[in-house]
Amino acid sequence: MLTRRTFARIAGAAALALSVALPAYAEPIVIKFSHVVAPGTPKGKGADKFKELAEAYTNGAVTVEVYPNSQLYKDKEELEALQLGAVQILAPSLAKFGPLGVQQFEVFDLPFLMNGYDDLRKITDGEIGQGFLGLLDDKGIKGLAYWDNGFKIFSANSPLKSPDDFLGLKMRIQSSKILEAQMQALGAVPQVMAFSEVYQALQTGVVDGTENPPSNMYTQKMHEVQKHATLSNHGYLGYAVIVNKAFWEGLDPAVREQLDKAMAEATAYANSIAKEENDNALAAMQAAGTTEWHELTAEERAVFVETLKPVHAQMADRIGADLIAQVYGALGLTN
Ligand code: LMR
Numbered sequence: 001m002l003t004r005r006t007f008a009r010i011a012g013a014a015a016l017a018l019s020v021a022l023p024a025y026a027e028p029i030v031i032k033f034s035h036v037v038a039p040g041t042p043k044g045k046g047a048d049k050f051k052e053l054a055e056a057y058t059n060g061a062v063t064v065e066v067y068p069n070s071q072l073y074k075d076k077e078e079l080e081a082l083q084l085g086a087v088q089i090l091a092p093s094l095a096k097f098g099p100l101g102v103q104q105f106e107v108f109d110l111p112f113l114m115n116g117y118d119d120l121r122k123i124t125d126g127e128i129g130q131g132f133l134g135l136l137d138d139k140g141i142k143g144l145a146y147w148d149n150g151f152k153i154f155s156a157n158s159p160l161k162s163p164d165d166f167l168g169l170k171m172r173i174q175s176s177k178i179l180e181a182q183m184q185a186l187g188a189v190p191q192v193m194a195f196s197e198v199y200q201a202l203q204t205g206v207v208d209g210t211e212n213p214p215s216n217m218y219t220q221k222m223h224e225v226q227k228h229a230t231l232s233n234h235g236y237l238g239y240a241v242i243v244n245k246a247f248w249e250g251l252d253p254a255v256r257e258q259l260d261k262a263m264a265e266a267t268a269y270a271n272s273i274a275k276e277e278n279d280n281a282l283a284a285m286q287a288a289g290t291t292e293w294h295e296l297t298a299e300e301r302a303v304f305v306e307t308l309k310p311v312h313a314q315m316a317d318r319i320g321a322d323l324i325a326q327v328y329g330a331l332g333l334t335n
Contacts, residue, residue: 033047128326153232185314
């Protein structure tokens, strides 16, 4: 005879199965989610949350394998792997879509464009950001969501209090023409390099410095090999979560519906922790005492703004003057 507890458990499981109403699969559908950062970052935690929710909502019909820290692929390779179907989900930084031929995303890289997460939201949640995701369709990619990271700080082994301090420094950047122009405007020599190679390049002096939000800097231990950092918050680094379009559209609609739900909740989670994760990472690096931290005075900041703002007009040909004007409009900027 069934006890009340056992009955309640079976009934509960049956109700869950009915509510999800997924067909039985002999083998789970495997989704490989590859990324280049540490599990303890906003993106790493978002990916793990998606795995947890996707597997629960599909009652095990889907298994999500998360590969952090470039375990499977580095920056450029992971985009190729997604298009070939070797992995199914990625969340590359918005600065890495240019080489795919969708340089509109690089608008997020413009220095001193956004003043915090509220500004960011106006773009990502609005027509502009959603329009960008649609541009990926032609590349065999479907854009699902934007995940936040944070605002970047400059670091090097020498103080970076004014643009003059960048003269001749080799600065590692992501593969973005805007970031290249930004470093050139500072008189630095930009060096595109995969994220997984940055720590060693800083340690061995292959490059002198870099820029990243605190969460990336801390989890890669970059602060241990950078004597100086400036809290410039001069630009944004965040992600688009993307899937192989053919794979996604080929899924059973009932499965896809549960995955969409998991993605919406993982997105809300990732975006709710990003600021705090960055604040905590900064505090931890400051406590470590290996780096001297410089807070820009209003005057020092104004010099950086004056030096870097011309990059917006300079990049108009690449990103589109209309698009830049549209973004300014959404942010309520006049110039
Ligand atoms: C970088 O290459 O610096 C970042 O895009 C890494 C990341 O994914 O946050």
